[in-house]
Amino acid sequence: MNTEMTETPDVAKDKLVADLKIVVADAEELLKVTAGQAGEKVAAAREKISESLQEAKQQLRKVEDMVLDKTNRAAKITCDYVQGHPWQAVGIAAGVGLIIGLLIGRR
Secondary structure, three states: OOHHHHOOHHHHHHHHHHHHHHHHHHHHHHHHHOOOOOOHHHHHHHHHHHHHHHHHHHHHHHHHHHHHHHHHHHHHHHHHHHHHOHHHHHHHHHHHHHHHHHHHHOO
16 A cells, blocks of 8 residues: 555655755755865855755745644644533543554454
């Protein structure tokens, strides 16, 4: 089964953020390693990588802010629901706990 097709959008965004952080770190390392290199082509490549890196960092911040905003909204909605329906929330939590307990007990 292809896990990429079954990922939720939030999981996909989290994975994208993690992947972008790795790419940014790798690009920064490449810039450090080539700092002593001379030549027109190397200088042009370093400039292009530097510009792309800055753009990637900005996009990464936007995605992180968007994920954080969605997470905060989901937490607020959950909190409001639990405060408005405490016994239903307790019942749901107990049901989920029972199911998890049964699944763990089968192993």
